[in-house]
Amino acid sequence: MSKPAYVQGTATDAPPVRVTIDDLRTHCAGVLDACGLPSEASHLVADSLVDAEARGISSHGVTRTRIYGERLRAGMINAAAEPHVVSTRTAALQVDADNAIGHVGALAGLDAATERAVETGIAAAGVHNSNHCGTLAYFTRRAAERGLVTMAMSTAPTTMVYFGGRSRAVGTNPISMSVPRPGHPPITVDMATSATARGKIILANQLGQSIPEGWAVDDAGRPTTDSAAALLGSVLPVGGAKGSGLAMMVELLCGALIADVTGDGIGDMYEDWTRPQRVSHLFIALDPDAWVGRDTFARHIDGFAERVHGLPPAEGFDGVLLPGEVEDRKLDAARTDGVQLSATVAADLDAMAELADYDGRLVVA
Numbered sequence: 001m002s003k004p005a006y007v008q009g010t011a012t013d014a015p016p017v018r019v020t021i022d023d024l025r026t027h028c029a030g031v032l033d034a035c036g037l038p039s040e041a042s043h044l045v046a047d048s049l050v051d052a053e054a055r056g057i058s059s060h061g062v063t064r065t066r067i068y069g070e071r072l073r074a075g076m077i078n079a080a081a082e083p084h085v086v087s088t089r090t091a092a093l094q095v096d097a098d099n100a101i102g103h104v105g106a107l108a109g110l111d112a113a114t115e116r117a118v119e120t121g122i123a124a125a126g127v128h129n130s131n132h133c134g135t136l137a138y139f140t141r142r143a144a145e146r147g148l149v150t151m152a153m154s155t156a157p158t159t160m161v162y163f164g165g166r167s168r169a170v171g172t173n174p175i176s177m178s179v180p181r182p183g184h185p186p187i188t189v190d191m192a193t194s195a196t197a198r199g200k201i202i203l204a205n206q207l208g209q210s211i212p213e214g215w216a217v218d219d220a221g222r223p224t225t226d227s228a229a230a231l232l233g234s235v236l237p238v239g240g241a242k243g244s245g246l247a248m249m250v251e252l253l254c255g256a257l258i259a260d261v262t263g264d265g266i267g268d269m270y271e272d273w274t275r276p277q278r279v280s281h282l283f284i285a286l287d288p289d290a291w292v293g294r295d296t297f298a299r300h301i302d303g304f305a306e307r308v309h310g311l312p313p314a315e316g317f318d319g320v321l322l323p324g325e326v327e328d329r330k331l332d333a334a335r336t337d338g339v340q341l342s343a344t345v346a347a348d349l350d351a352m353a354e355l356a357d358y359d360g361r362l363v364v365a
């Protein structure tokens with residue numbers, strides 16, 4: 001099976017390396033800067049990538065520096081974009097991302113929704129003309145830290161089958177929700193509507209690994225555990241018809257409603273170098289002060305979290321966790337011990353620095 005064109009780096013048996021969060025952020029920001037992204041945007045993207053890496057979501061971690069850098073260099077992303085609100089109807093806002101790197105487009109939408117929600121109680125901001133924005137939780141957590149309940153969804157290129165189908169028909173369209181919990185990280189669900197984020201298959205392929213059953217089918221629609229065959233085929237929806245239905249709804253709410261762009265109208269970041277991606281995002285922010293009030297809500301959430309933590313665990317589990325907690329714990333550990341990177345990903349970060357004429361090299365702890 002030939003390697004899909006977007007698989008970078010060569011799998012190596014060399015041992016993993018450890019890098020501090022700060023050094024990793026500096027490196028990724030430096031590379032993106034050298035690819036033409038203004039400093040503020042480079043730092044935002046690098047912060048999101050390193051946050052994902054440190055939380056154990058390596059599929060959306062620093063390995064993405066290369067594809068973002070290459071799309072910037074190829075002019076597929078507008079490095080100088082200035083996302084702006086193009087229409088407002090009380091609490092319904094529309095942002096044109098100006099083909100910005102997705103993180104910049106998404107942040108403009110999140111800011112528009114949260115600023116308005118503080119006045120109106122609830123606000124929704126759609127963002128069109130955007131690109132891949134990494135993990136959605138990076139944005140919903142940010143708004144929850146400002147005291148707001150936040151939901152986000154995004155379209156993604158067509159790489160998943162619908163339940164009952166055998167070829168690509170819909171994106172892995174992610175959904176995230178965060179609830180503020182003062183004094184603690186927000187409670188956050190963040191998930192692709194596919195059995196797994198496709199980035200995990202890309203990463204497995206980059207590392208020369210197979211994938212679990214139930215993640216994907218090959219290009220003939222047959223179940224596969226071969227990561228290369230899976231990349232040429234399609235991802236499966238999470239939970240069968242339910243994930244398939246959720247993915248369709250994201251495509252309709254976020255793609256059709258916000259941007260008039262669905263299906264093949266959304267460009268593949270890795271496979272399509274002829275046009276911008278035209279990804280869209282939707283952010284909905286709710287101010288608890290419009291309902292029970294921030295203090296009452298915070299008290300309730302604290303009691304609620306305590307009850308969940310007090311539940312008896314099933315066999316093989318140490319306890320019942322809140323969504324997002326696994327990742328919060330990994331982030332805490334990474335703050336002290338640094339982030340572990342595979343030798344393949346570390347080498348690719350240096351290769352990308354060289355390609356972009358960035359002088360810095362990854363500082364291995």
Ligand SMILES: NC(=O)c1ccc[n+]([C@@H]2O[C@H](COP(=O)([O-])OP(=O)(O)OC[C@H]3O[C@@H](n4cnc5c(N)ncnc54)[C@H](O)[C@@H]3O)[C@@H](O)[C@H]2O)c1
Nearest residue numbers: 133134135136156174189190191192196197321322323324
């Ligand atoms: N921008 C895009 O186009 C795009 C597309 C798809 C996915 N993504 C991103 O990919 C990332 C990974 O998605 P995924 O579906 O593979 O996520 P995942 O399967 O790793 O996690 C899904 C959810 O399960 C929770 N969880 C995991 N273990 C748990 C436990 N023991 N107890 C309680 N909760 C637990 C996690 O906190 C998370 O909220 C997400 O950040 C998503 O936003 C982005």
